[in-house]
Amino acid sequence: MDICAVSAAELSRRMASATWTARAVMEAYLDRIATVNPGLNAIISLRPAADLLAEADAADRSPRRGWLHGMPLAVKDVVATKGLRTTYGSPLHADFVPEADDLIAARMRATGAIFIGKTNTPEWGHGSHSYNPVQGVTRNPYDPTRTAGGSSGGAAAALAARLVPVADGSDTMGSLRNPAAFCNVYGFRPTWGLVPQDAVGDTFINTITTDGPMARSPEDIAHFLEILAGPYPETPLGRAAEAYSSLLDTDIKGKRIGWLGDWDGAYPVEDGIQYLCRTALSVFEDLGARVEPIQAPLPAEELWESWTVLRSAINAHAKRDLLEDPEKRALTKPETLWEIETGLTRTTADLFRASEIRSRWYAAAARLFDRFDALALPSAQVWPFPTDWTWPRDVAGRQMDSYHRWMEIVIPVSLIGLPCLSIPAGFGANSLPMGVQLFGPTGSDARILAMGHAYHRATDWPSQRPPVL
Numbered sequence: 405m406d407i408c409a410v411s412a413a414e415l416s417r418r419m420a421s422a423t424w425t426a427r428a429v430m431e432a433y434l435d436r437i438a439t440v441n442p443g444l445n446a447i448i449s450l451r452p453a454a455d456l457l458a459e460a461d462a463a464d465r466s467p468r469r470g471w472l473h474g475m476p477l478a479v480k481d482v483v484a485t486k487g488l489r490t491t492y493g494s495p496l497h498a499d500f501v502p503e504a505d506d507l508i509a510a511r512m513r514a515t516g517a518i519f520i521g522k523t524n525t526p527e528w529g530h531g532s533h534s535y536n537p538v539q540g541v542t543r544n545p546y547d548p549t550r551t552a553g554g555s556s557g558g559a560a561a562a563l564a565a566r567l568v569p570v571a572d573g574s575d576t577m578g579s580l581r582n583p584a585a586f587c588n589v590y591g592f593r594p595t596w597g598l599v600p601q602d603a604v605g606d607t608f609i610n611t612i613t614t615d616g617p618m619a620r621s622p623e624d625i626a627h628f629l630e631i632l633a634g635p636y637p638e639t640p641l642g643r644a645a646e647a648y649s650s651l652l653d654t655d656i657k658g659k660r661i662g663w664l665g666d667w668d669g670a671y672p673v674e675d676g677i678q679y680l681c682r683t684a685l686s687v688f689e690d691l692g693a694r695v696e697p698i699q700a701p702l703p704a705e706e707l708w709e710s711w712t713v714l715r716s717a718i719n720a721h722a723k724r725d726l727l728e729d730p731e732k733r734a735l736t737k738p739e740t741l742w743e744i745e746t747g748l749t750r751t752t753a754d755l756f757r758a759s760e761i762r763s764r765w766y767a768a769a770a771r772l773f774d775r776f777d778a779l780a781l782p783s784a785q786v787w788p789f790p791t792d793w794t795w796p797r798d799v800a801g802r803q804m805d806s807y808h809r810w811m812e813i814v815i816p817v818s819l820i821g822l823p824c825l826s827i828p829a830g831f832g833a834n835s836l837p838m839g840v841q842l843f844g845p846t847g848s849d850a851r852i853l854a855m856g857h858a859y860h861r862a863t864d865w866p867s868q869r870p871p872v873l
Contacts, residue, residue: 407432409869412569412624413649416471426474430460430518433476437520437567440872443548446561447478447568448539449489450521459518470515471627477512478568480559481522481539482529483615485509488519493527493536495735496726507602508572508615508632515631523558523571527737528723531795532582532784532811534558536737541791544586545870546837550788553583559618560587564870569619570628576613576715578783578814581826584618585783585839588828589866590856591618592625594633595643595846596821603638610718611641612711612818620866622825622856626652629849646850654854657692661685661842662776664816665697670704671813672800673785676832681782681840684829687862688855695780701768702761704812710761711815712746712806713754720747739807766820773845778855783826783839785813817841823849825856828865837865 407415407429418424434453441447456476463474484490484502486509491497505513513519527536534557535541542557544550545564552561556573560583563571573580575593584591599615601607617628626648635642663685666673685695720743726736727744772779785799796810797803804810817824824843831837844852 408436408566411621412475412619413621413627415475415569416627419474420468426460426463426518427457429474430456430476433520433567440565441567443872444543444545444561444565445524445540446542446552446558446565447521448481448524448558449491451488451519456518456520463516463518468516471631472512473516475517475569476520477517478521478523478559478562478571479509479512479519480556480572480574481525482555482574483509483572485519485522488522490522491538493525493529493538495537496732498538507600507636511631512572523556523562525555525558528740529555529574529576529579530737530740530743531555531807532578533793533795534583535791543791544788545872546588546835547788548872549790550836551586551791551793553586553784553788555579556591556618557583560584560589560591563587563589563618563620564866565872570624571618572615572632573618574613574615575818577808577818578811580616580618581783581814581824581839581841582811584826585828586788586837588837588868588870589618589620590622590625590828591826592616592629592853593817593824594629594849595823597641598643598645598849599632600634600636600639600642603636605722607639608641611821612714612718614821622853622860623649623652625825626853643847648850648853651850652854652857654851654858656688656855656858659688659693659777659855660775661688661693661695662698662772662779663695664700664779664781667704667781667813668700670700671785672802673782673813674787674800676834677782677785677787677838680829680832680838681780684827684840685780687859691858691862698772701772702765706761707765707815707819708812710758711819713750713758716743716747717750717755718747719743720750724748742807762819765816769820769822770845778842778844778852781813781816781841783814783841785810787832787834787836787838814841817843822846823852825852827856827859828863830865
């Protein structure tokens, strides 16, 4: 049996029963990485094999610490990892080796994970195409001439190519969902606050960014979420975790899903994407659920206004030094500088109006969830695009007015911190993958994962191995 092909849940079970040793697992993954990763550049800063095998041997000799015990993991390169180079995709940190783990890395280590390296990301995580001047570009396993998405593009590509069993990601503007769709895997953005942030800088204002799990099945996501989630006493607004992996087997007969499509034409979407996504939702109908088209509850332009004000203001004041220090400015990409410059123009009136808009959207969404168990949107507006692009300049004939406008379809979820699972929708006529966002009300993480689990058992799209394998 191919060790790298089994689910993380099965891998953990076999390692717990000593059917497979941590050394055997590490050897299998290092062989796969050596063969496949050079053509993808998904995993970066790979540690020496001798060191990793020694850690695997130590894991085999030690008591089992948790679900990840002895598993090889690569951590997203915007997460600090003790003793392991963390670049943030920026030349300013090309040689940075942290002295401590960020919180989610510490939680992974505490349950026995062995960090083999990092997964690639755009510079500062800005944009949904994983390229940067330090580590280069990550390619899509289903077509290496195309992007793997971002900012968790390295994680998604590594999962699809079976280079890691599960992966962490982070999501401000679809960074767990867009690359999952592009790479035919699952990405889960949890309810905001369920996976806590580090007690560094602002921990109250920024409620649009969260870490979360990615995997090739909702079961693996559920197990991994149990490790990442749960309150952290040094940060506010935390939420208690649940035993997600034990709540997956739920009958979805009678569940109602509201299909938002292209938000009444507000979001330009490339040909074939809506059809593929709506076809994927018909699987839920086959399982006894109802899928109904619904009208957009708020004007998309209002959501965009709220989003861009909040996002730019947060970036401006968290990263202001990149603009004001001439040496740092010279080594920072234009899109990040644009975010900062734009954010510095925001007034308190702008911020109040942005908050008022998202408050109205939260209330409108709550009313929709009185009628529906989940809502659905495409996970992306474009198919995976060529790796030599920086970002799509037009979508379906409509010009994009910023580097991130082409990702607008993800902001209804991000703006109000809802739990959302990007599920694989299959492949288009171009043989490229796509996904669907399935999202629910605050705190409905277990419900959304259970619905995704039922869908996965009926489809298992990730089992369609990419050509690189």
